Amino acid sequence: MNTSISLNGLWDFVVDLDPRYHTKPYYALPDWNRRHWSKVPVPGVWNLYDRRYDLFEGVGWFARELTLPPLPEGTTCLLRFGGVNYLCEVYLNGELAGTHEGGYTEFTVEVSHLVRSGRNVLAVRVDNRSLEMRLPPLLGYFNYGGIHRDVTLEVYPGAYLTDVGYEAYPEGEDGVLRLFGQAAKVEGGGYEVEVTCAGHTQREAVAPDGRFQLEWKVPGVTPWSPETPVLYPTRLTLQRGGQVEYQREFTVGFRRIAVRDRGVELNGKPLRFRGLCYVYDSPTYGLVMHPAQYETDLRLLQEMGANAIRSHFPLSEGFLHACDRAGILVWLEIPTYCIDTRLPHCRHAFTDPSLLQLALNMLEEMIRQARLHPSVCLYGIGNECDLNAPGAAEFFRQLATRARELDPTRLLSYACLYLFGVPDHLAELVDVVGLNEYWGWYDQVMDDDLPLETPPSSPPRTVDLRALQQLLDELATSCHKPVLLTEFGADSIPGYRSANRDFWSEDYHALLLRETLALADRYPFICGTFPFVFCDYRDPSKLVSAHWNGLNYKGVVTYERRKKLPFEAVREAYTQHKSGSSPPH
Incomplete structure (x- = not known):
């Protein structure tokens, strides 16, 4: 039967300071002397291995x-990497086994033809040079380098599954489970899949081409929701003649998410997303999604009354499992982020077939992992791109089409900056329109060197949201789809309090969030809010100035996860609607 061997632990590590000169992969040679290499943990990021690598x-x-x-x-051996940022080459016993581009999605490399009995040497070349990056095309979050998620060797002596997914939804007092997948090495026939969920077992023959599908009713299930995140342990086996050749275990949550009448429903009931944007970064672990960090984050989110997060990039398997258990809804998106054709390196982005293929690959890798998690309810296909650029319409049409082919059960969205120039073709592609807006902040602090404090005699500063209100009034009649406020907020320097609610203070930040959340509550077609952002994080896009110093300060908690005043503003708003339903209008 199949086995999985964890390759996490101490690895040898060295930086290559002249990769353009070192064109041959000497460091991959099995007998290369690594006496002067460092011993480092994997998963890990080299920025935290030593100060000189920061x-x-x-x-x-x-x-x-x-x-x-x-x-x-005939044994099949696959190396599975949970995440490597950004480019990587995988070598086994000195031979190139495979390559991958993209920092946040899980991928496999087959090494069956390279594996030996006894000693094997695995080497991975990782390149995180920002000039080599294509998605994201610019750095809105810190560019960590390394193998930052789990590594395993999977061994399949016989038949195995290359893909599995499911659709599970409540129907009356019962649940309907449709499970599907693709098997490999089933030549000769006679294979069947057996699935046990909630104590009920179903079997189905595997087709000659390896495909299979089962659908049946599971009696007496509790629907999965943020209030009742009930999961059912499920075991899947692939067998022939009663002999199990492959086994996999996972959990199933029965839930259905859908759009109805400019709103979103979960299990037939109105759903309001009480969300926060979530850019994962840890002062202790960097990009590594360690349970000690993300369990703390989830506790803080739940204390705020939040039931959802929006991430700018795909998240780890362990974190998604934690969201399944905690009842936190998840918006995942690939980093098609701020593709602006006015920038020289993005000028032909939307007409570059290789960039489209990269985005499609990332999307497929993300969805194949995410569709086993009931917490994942929204896929984002882009964020703040130049939508009117040549080729943009076809680029996003292909992403939306592929997403629906892979998973028609979840909603699609796109986050638009201020909704400026949003073409009709984009609105028709998605189920929910995302609105990013920073009125009350970037329209007020364009001069970053303005004084931190106002004179003591000045009246307390107020928040001007008239432009946002005007836009929402227009959307009430011009947009016929649900809208999410997917980004809004301000920066606040941790610990800076101001009776006058000066810019950059926690007081002004809290007021802006409080008033934006209250304004959103007045519009029935707004089905949720995602203030930007959960925690302060390292952000190279921010100019080092009188106020910014390497961190984006829009978090409602600090980089170290200490609560700021905006935390209370969000908590007060979200705990008023803890039921998860839309507020009265």
Whole structure:
């Protein structure tokens, strides 16, 4: 039967300070002397291995040995990487096994033809140079480098599954489970899939091409929701003649999300997203999604009364499991982020077939992982791009089409900045329109060196949201789809309090969030809000100035997860609507 071997732990590591000169992969050679390499943890990011690597962008090499017993002829071996930022080359025993582009999605590399009994040497070349990056095309969050998620070796002596997904939804007192997938190495026939969920078992034959699908009613299930995040342990086996060749275990949540009458429903009931944007970054773990950090984050989110997060990039398997258990709804998106064709390196982005293929690959990798998680309810296909650029309409049409092919059960959205120039073709592609807006902030602090404090005699500062109100009034009649406020907020320097509610103070930040949330509540077609952002985080896009100093300060908690005054503003607003339904209008 299949086995999975964790390759997490200490690896050898070295940086390559002249990768353009070192054109041959000497560091991948099995017998290369690594006496002067460092021992480092994987998962990890080199920025935290040593102070000298904190701002390093370049090429790093990772290597480790693994000892394997003799394997039966025909055994399939796959290396699975949860996330490597950004470009990587994977070598086994000195031979190139595969490559990957993209920092946040899970991928596999087959190494069956390279595996030996006894000693094997695995080497991975990682390149996080920002000039080599295509998605995201610019750095709105810190550019960590390394193998930052789990690594496993999966061994399949016989038949196995290359893909599995499910659709599960409540129907009356019962649940309907439709499970589907693709099997490999099933030549000769006679294979069947057996699935046990909530104590009920179903079997189905595997087709000659390896495809299978089962659908049946599971009696007496509790629908999954933020209030009742009930999960049912599920076991899937692939067998022939009663002999199990492959087994996988996961959990199933029965829930249905849909758009109805300019609103969103979960299990047939109105749903209001009480969300926050979530740019994961940890002072202790960097980009590594460690349970000690994300469990703290989830507790703080629940204390605020939040039931949802929006991430700018795909998240780890462990974190998604935690959201399933906690009842936190998740918006995931690929980093098609701020593609602005006025920038020289983005000028032909939407007409570049290779960039479209990269985005499609990222989307597919994200969805194949996410569709096993009931917490994931929204896929974002882009954020603040130049939608009127040549080729943009076709670019996003292909992303939306592929997303619906892979998973028609979840909603699609796109986050538009101020909704300026949003073409009709985009609105028709998505189920929910996302609105990013920073009125009350960037329209007020364009001069970053304005004084931090106002004179003591000045009246307390107020928030001007007239432009937002005017836009929402227009959307009430011009937009026929639900709208989410997907970004809004201000920066506040931790600990800076101001009786006059000066810019950059926690007091002004809290007031802006409080008034924006109250304004959103007045419009029935707004089905949720996502203030930007949960925590302060490292942000290279912000100019170092009188106020910014390497961190984006829009968090309602600090980088170290200490509560700021805006935390209370969000908590007060969200706990008023803790039921999850839309507020009265």
